Each structure stands twice: as C-alpha cells, then as structure tokens.
Amino acid sequence: MGVEYVSRVPRPPLDGLIDDLYYLEGAPPYARLTLPASPAAFLIVNLGAPFRIRAGTDIETTEYADGCVVTTPSRALEFGYPPWTRSVGVHFKPWGPAPFLPMPAAELCDRPVSLEQAWGRPAIAELRDRLATAKGPYEMLTLIEEELMRRLCETAGLGLVRHTSRIIAATSGAAAIDDLRVSAGVSSTHLARRFKELVGVTPKRLARAYRFTATVLSINPAEPIDWADLANSAGYFDQAHFGHEFRAFTGLTPTRYVEVRRRFLREHPGHVLDGWPLPAD
Structure with a gap:
C-alpha cells in the first residue's frame, strides 16, 4: 500500500x-x-x-x-x-x-x-x-x-532573525554574513546569539544549509552530472570543498548520494516522499 x-x-x-x-x-x-x-x-x-x-x-x-x-x-x-x-x-x-x-x-x-x-x-x-x-x-x-x-507567543529578537533569514534564503545562502550584520544594524556577536537562540545555528551555518539544499535540489539523478561544474556554479571554492559539504550534510559522498537517490526513484517511482529523504538500509 x-x-x-x-x-x-x-x-x-x-x-x-x-x-x-x-x-x-x-x-x-x-x-x-x-x-x-x-x-x-x-x-x-x-x-x-x-x-x-x-x-x-x-x-x-x-x-x-x-x-x-x-x-x-x-x-x-x-x-x-x-x-x-x-x-x-x-x-x-x-x-x-x-x-x-x-x-x-x-x-x-x-x-x-x-x-x-x-x-x-x-x-x-x-x-x-x-x-x-x-x-x-x-x-x-x-x-x-x-x-x-x-x-503562539511574542518572542524577543524574532523580527531580526526572520528578516536576516529571509535575505539568506532569497540569495540561496550567497549573502555575505558581514553584509547581513550591517543590514540588521547589530554586531556579529548579537546576530549570532539571536540565531542560536531562535534557529539553533548561526547565520553562517544557516547560509551553508541554504546553499547546499539549493545545489542538491538542482541535481537530476537521471542524467550525467559534471561535479566540478556543479560545485563551481554553486560558488564552492573547489570540488574538494563541495565534497566536504556533501559529507557534512548527508553523511555521503556526492556519487554515493546519487546512487541512493537513483535507488529510491527505481524502487518507488512517483512516491510522495521522493525528493529529500534517502533510504538508509
């Protein structure tokens, strides 16, 4: 079923x-x-x-x-x-x-x-x-x-974090953290503290997550993938940096990730959960 x-x-x-x-x-x-x-x-x-x-x-x-x-x-x-x-x-x-x-x-x-x-x-x-x-x-x-x-209750600092997070999201994580601080009109320490309190991670870590997610969602596992070109177009320093991010966010190498994604597509085509979760078995 x-x-x-x-x-x-x-x-x-x-x-x-x-x-x-x-x-x-x-x-x-x-x-x-x-x-x-x-x-x-x-x-x-x-x-x-x-x-x-x-x-x-x-x-x-x-x-x-x-x-x-x-x-x-x-x-x-x-x-x-x-x-x-x-x-x-x-x-x-x-x-x-x-x-x-x-x-x-x-x-x-x-x-x-x-x-x-x-x-x-x-x-x-x-x-x-x-x-x-x-x-x-x-x-x-x-x-x-x-x-x-x-x-629902009032939360101190929510407006600041929401405003900054939306900028990060709109740029797929490409916004410079120092520019975010200037835009928010607060110190880097204050901004990081608010993010940790309300999001759980720093603005830099959130930006990394947005960039990685946008990059992964652009991958078509049914087609050949030029990893070097993908890493470059996503703004990673080099392919090694890209591979490090992949392992940090998924626990897998890029090639292993695609293998697992292809398995999901092959075994459960059109499944409602396809697209982000991966089989761990």
Whole structure:
C-alpha cells in the first residue's frame, strides 16, 4: 500500500512561521530513512507506533512515542519507522519553532526533544486524543493549527532573525554574513546569539544549509552530472570543498548520494516522499 499525504499552508500569522501543516499515513518506503540537513525545522505529533531518530553516529538512537520537535539540524538525521506510520506534523521555517518552545533552539540542535518535554504530558495526551478521533486529515490539520495559534507567543529578537533569514534564503545562502550584520544594524556577536537562540545555528551555518539544499535540489539523478561544474556554479571554492559539504550534510559522498537517490526513484517511482529523504538500509 502507498502513503496518504495531505498538506496545506496555515492562515496568518502562522504562515510567517510555517511552510505547511501535513497529515501522513501509510507504509514507509524503507524501514530507515536518512533526512539530510536542511534549512528547516519540524514538529511531529505521532498517532501510530513509536518511531526512532538518530542524529549522528556519536548519538544514541532515541525512541519517540508521542512525537518530537526538531530545530534546524546541522547534520543528517536517521529515522527508523514502524511498518505502518501515522502522524500530523508541521514544517517550520528556520525561525518558526521559537515562539512555541519553552527552551532555546540551540538546546535542540541535533538533539530532538519529545512533545512531552516541550509541551507537557497532559497537553500532548489531550491533543493526540483529539487528533486520533478527528473525522479526517483536514479536521486534523485544523486542530493542529488551532493548537499552534493558542500557543503562539511574542518572542524577543524574532523580527531580526526572520528578516536576516529571509535575505539568506532569497540569495540561496550567497549573502555575505558581514553584509547581513550591517543590514540588521547589530554586531556579529548579537546576530549570532539571536540565531542560536531562535534557529539553533548561526547565520553562517544557516547560509551553508541554504546553499547546499539549493545545489542538491538542482541535481537530476537521471542524467550525467559534471561535479566540478556543479560545485563551481554553486560558488564552492573547489570540488574538494563541495565534497566536504556533501559529507557534512548527508553523511555521503556526492556519487554515493546519487546512487541512493537513483535507488529510491527505481524502487518507488512517483512516491510522495521522493525528493529529500534517502533510504538508509
């Protein structure tokens, strides 16, 4: 069986923090999926059997029963799925989770927390019950949107981080960090501190993620790839630098990445999850 995936953009002001709300149910294409690091954050409310996340080879795999919150990662995450998964989630913009979290985003960088740790057991138990008894995906998305609207709070420095992040995004990470500081009218130290608090990574690291993501998404795995030309056009110093970034963000070499992407396309053509997650088996 396939996977049912439903998504929509939330209403203002949530649309300034969130790319989309989604519902996912079905059998995952692989028991383990690698999610390369990207300029994104997300929240998962789990309605099925527990799933597992491993954030790097030096961190133990953690099981999540109620769901989790992931701020902008600096390296690939490995997800382990049950045979059937069901969840409601939120794809945040890099600065998006901050108004909903009781802790600085830096504390969550590459260390996802459970929803119980973020919002408390009673609140999450009630939310999961309401979602589980909803009449369908669209009602579920309305419920999670209402929960987010209720939890939305003022966050110091959010305007600064959002403004600077949008410049980084608009230039696919090519904006000079010193120019960003000047545009923001603050010191480099202040800007970096705000980013760590609200995004989890520095402006420089976020810019690297935007550049890498734009470069990877431009790759057509079905065609021959001139890696030197791709690295040059993306603004990397040389092909070696490009290869280093690939390993840092995916845990794979460029050629191995394409092999894995081709495997996904070959084994699950047209799958709703194709495009970013990679089989880890």
